[in-house]
Amino acid sequence: MPDNGASQAKPAPSTTNGAAAETKRQRVRMLISALGMLPVLLILCIGFHFLSEGRFFTGQNLGIVLQQAAVNTVLAAGMTFVILTGGIDLSVGSILAASAMAGLTLSKLPELGMLWLPVSVLTGLGFGIVNGALIALLRLPPFIVTLGSLTAVRGLARLLGADTTVFNPSIPYAFIGNGSLTLIPGVASIPWLSVIALLVIFVSWLVLRRTVLGVHIYAVGGNESAARLAGIKVWAVLIFVYGISGLFAGLGGAMQAARLYAANGLQLGQSYELDAITAVILGGTSFVGGIGSIWGTLIGALIIAVLSNGLILIGVSDIWQYVIKGLVIIGAVALDRYRLQGSART
């Protein structure tokens, strides 16, 4: 058998030792690229700390930052799923508003009040699945479908409250909006909103990196027609990711409702989709699909929250906040590109 002999005669492509070392090096490299924006985040934090005369790194302020990042983190996690498949979901802000409205309206009914939280989340899931079905089954472009539902669901959100603010100061589970989980009594505590956000990130990571479905999501994003030919049910994957995005938007709506005790169909969640997308892209996920990680998204969301918090903390005027935010976003990506130039990514 000459062919077998052949493959033996040749030096094995890589010894087990070499392979292990290589894998390790690759892991480190992946970690670096996943945590790509971490240096930017740290620089921002330290900068704000000094400029605000030491007000940034206080327990209270960090709690506020975490809490402010929470809703956007949850939306961005859903958005990460969608963008990994090469799609986009513009409707998360509207879905968030509609879910919050549905939840709050229900919470005012005495018997069913306790159900408001699951109802909120399921409302979001429902809208997400409709988006997904239109995209996956009718093969419509995600941008148009979710732009359509951005508009239509916003209308529904307004209808739900008859265009007024729905308010319920005694909403059940209000603690998730404003309470904190005590880690060490009297010393360290973490807002429930942040706990939820971190859980969402963790679950997303599990799904994306530890399940078959996760690989399928990356595959659909990397090469949809190859995925189809490889036997992956592309339509199911697409419905799943838009469903998840809707679900997380619904959860975000519940979080906002618990935080504000109120919701307004017109105002709530306006242009949240831009913040969520920004977090995802800052986190290194590619618009083309197939490349990216959920940890990057978390860091992206934190950067946005730190930026908003820090600029107010150091007393920058509203106008200049715009200018600086815009420049920092561009600068962060430019820095990242520059940093990666030496490494394996092109």
Added chain:
Amino acid sequence: MPDNGASQAKPAPSTTNGAAAETKRQRVRMLISALGMLPVLLILCIGFHFLSEGRFFTGQNLGIVLQQAAVNTVLAAGMTFVILTGGIDLSVGSILAASAMAGLTLSKLPELGMLWLPVSVLTGLGFGIVNGALIALLRLPPFIVTLGSLTAVRGLARLLGADTTVFNPSIPYAFIGNGSLTLIPGVASIPWLSVIALLVIFVSWLVLRRTVLGVHIYAVGGNESAARLAGIKVWAVLIFVYGISGLFAGLGGAMQAARLYAANGLQLGQSYELDAITAVILGGTSFVGGIGSIWGTLIGALIIAVLSNGLILIGVSDIWQYVIKGLVIIGAVALDRYRLQGSART
């Protein structure tokens, strides 16, 4: 010459006649796909005409629709260039506002007042070129760059007017905003705004379809690395398309300024980018790049304008306008997809 013999032995691949017929068939097919949404537009118009008891197809109302479509058409034309290369420009609304502010501020100076129009347009061009340079030279993702300038340029627009509304009731060239070009005295006239929009579309068509640059734009969108290997200066093409998008946004700013005699750095042009992108995508241009036509964009922009105008005309309330607009946008694309299913496109 053995090769010649070979090709003669085989029946000639296609006679000249056959070739001409094939070309013609292809043209027809392209026309159909370019005008893809025309049926939807017509259905909408006719529907609104009946529902509004014959108020839609009046000379005056058509003039209003054309006028309302004008600014979005101009923005969408620039967006078509960008999307054809596979990019996106989210900053057009902000650039429009900044250009209008710059123009209006200048128009109040007695000596330089007449220069406001070119200054507006050039302001837009300037911002566009900055966008393009960041994208082409630093290789940053278009979404992030233009999202950054969406925010930063908005801040600059507010700075220009010190955060108030700048107004000038006696702005030079006001006729382009509110006047009409008389075609047949007393019978037919067309708003100057629409004349400008149509000119923009025509020029865009010339550039895209009749110049070398146009082919290069399509090539970059179709296969960027192939374009690079063919010696096309991809960076120059990218700077050009973002520059054009900025230029048209500047022109849009001038049109708005002349129409409203006023501009407000914060409010003007808010979320215009979504309308512009919607027009482009409704018009059949693909987000992937390389596929699409400027005529489709025109029809897309008209659909949006007809929808806004028609819903007000038949007295649908604001809330339901949202719901219906969203559904019509999705429905239009779905219809288009369905229509094409039988034809050669896959």
Added chain:
Amino acid sequence: KELKSIGVSLGSMGNPFFVALSKGAEFEAKKTNPNVKITTVGFEYDLGKQVTQIDNFIAAGVDLILLNPGDPKAIGPAIKKAQAAGIVVVAVDTAAEGADATVTTNNVQAGEISCQYIVDKLGGKGDVVIENGPQVSAVIDRVVGCKNVLSKNPGIKVLSSDQDGKGSREGGLTVAQGYLTRFPKIDAIFAINDPQAIGTDLAARQQNRTGIIITAVDGAPDIEAALKDPQSPQIQASASQDPFFMARRAVQVGVGILNGQKPASTVELLPSKLVTRDNIAEYKGWTSDRSQ
């Protein structure tokens, strides 16, 4: 207690009204303490964003928060949180539940006088359009005021009140173009603010429609110009507010509370005055010198 730093959260900083408000607040605060630190932010009508801003103010350790509440009731919990951190909260332009004090224009009354002007001019008979705007409480109040007056006059027919002019010239222009095509006869239009009124006028002029009475609320600089402009005779009145003074009052009240002086009433309503083409010459406007 000295006023060292103050946080201001207003609707939208691109609106001249809020700019005037913030200037008034700055003026009064600087008068109290020249070294005061003022942070002014716009919440773009997003309640969540406003709550976030209040959190940030708490973290930054301000003494006084001046806010234009995103929702009169729903902002309550956030206000409580600020108060728990020892911060005085004063609401301007819109009342807020639980605030230490509120200083606002009487928006219902503003809507009333603006529409009363229409009724008077029409002699109690005619077709009127209420050009609505974004559903925030000030706008809702104005429309309520307007409807109060119009409904007392059976001869007045309200053609429509459910279109959103987005509070801007452009929105007003677009909506009015639709109205003018839809209704061949309109006698008067009440726009919920000045930019919408001007946009409405532009639409009417474009279509050569005359004889429509347009009124609004605000008394902003651009309506001042329009009321003086012979080319826009259809814009006839605007119920003025005085944001500069309103903010000054709010800061005064707030400083008072900081120093232990409870105001007589938690809500201070500033009456609105109607500016018309006749009395425009006497109108001081938002930008006139305010150092008195």
Added chain:
Amino acid sequence: MNDPILEMRGVSKTFFGIKALRTVDLTVYAGEIHALMGENGAGKSTLMKILSGAYRPDPGGEIRIEGHPVRIEGPLGGRAAGISIIYQELSLAPNLSVAENIYLGREISRAGLLARSTMREGVGPILKRLGADFLPSTLVAHLSMGQRQLVEIARALHARSKILIMDEPTTSLSAAESERLFALIRQLRSEGLAIIYISHRMDEVYALGDRVTVLRDGRLVGSLDKPDIRADTIVRLMVGRDVSSFYKKDHDPGAGRGHPVLAAIDMADGHRVKGCSLTVHAGEVVGLAGLIGAGRTELAHLIIGASARTSGRLELEGRPIDIRTPGAALEAGIAYLTEDRKALGLFLDMSCLDNINLAVLGRDAKLGWVLDRDKGRERADRAFAGLSIRAASVGVPAGGLSGGNQQKVLLSRLLAIAPKVLILDEPTRGVDVGAKSEIYSIIDNLAKVGTAILVISSDLPEIIGICDRVIVMRAGHIAGEVARGPHSPLTQEDIMALATGMEHLDA
């Protein structure tokens, strides 16, 4: 001979610390066809991309053209130096027409306006010479792989350069097209062009090559002149050892031909496939031959449900089966290897590990969902060893591998399924001799254990070498079948006669 037209001296190239080329020398004369050979990943394409300006070489080397040292700056520099190239990976813009692609970067314009009709006319002669059956105005997206390759060739020829580089130009051409191309190449040689020709097909190198240069692991290992060009010498230089039997066919289909496994009856898509029936038995390797555009790929797509059929039915092991999606085909045990590995096969950004395991993830998973990463890793390591895939590790993205290695990764995915029916569309396209013989022996071994195998190939020697019988398609129909009898071997002539429709003329 006279002075060389091209001299490359000490050219090196490093990709992120990995040396792809180490001080390579290459000398090419005008009027010769210079074959460049080497295993997958040896660095052939990289060397040529340096020459065309697509890559910048490491500092230190030198390139001389007609004796003058040149620096080639970018693709335009390559063109200015008189070099044109057909890239191995097709580099066309699918959204542009054939003419626009051929003229890309060198468009003709008059008064600033594009002269489309002039361009269309300008490419007519060259397309005719290549025997292309499509129009200059056709969109490239509407062309099949083979037709696209003809466009690439037309583009390179059209540039009228001194040095013409062809990096595996015949990978998707059928015998007739290849022959026409060879005639053209020979003619260009007689016109004084220098042609650098890269191929993994020995027969082409014998037929064309005046000289052969062999690369191994980025190093130059030798040059052979015409008289020395023999399979054994080349192969020994390439792989550093002997590869004795090339085509491998040990399984015995003859007497003990198994039961029919796959039967496709009257398949049609109302378009390109017009009623085709075929049967493949267990343990049998059936070839599917035909000219490009005959509809072979399309027929395979119909069988696995990748495109919708308008008529026809399938039987698997005698039972009717309804397959509408590739997923259903895989579940039924029908695996398909695509001819277009970049667009339809691989996930270039994903690791080789994921690419190899993709189809069996669900089967391996714990609790039905949770990835079994150890199993996946083992499988990938086995595939790497078994097919001697060359890459830094199983973790590197598949996009970074050389073409042949990518093909092996893709093949590993299908083998992981252990299918009943294996449809291979151009399985050795762009694969080096060593790997080819490995793939042939894999096919042979699968046939031995009873797998039914359908091989679509445009490489006739390959079809003849490994198949038991050959079905020939022509213009969407099954034109006939050529069987291997005890005394009548398969011949290229019989197949070509069916493929071109010449058998009627003979009769």
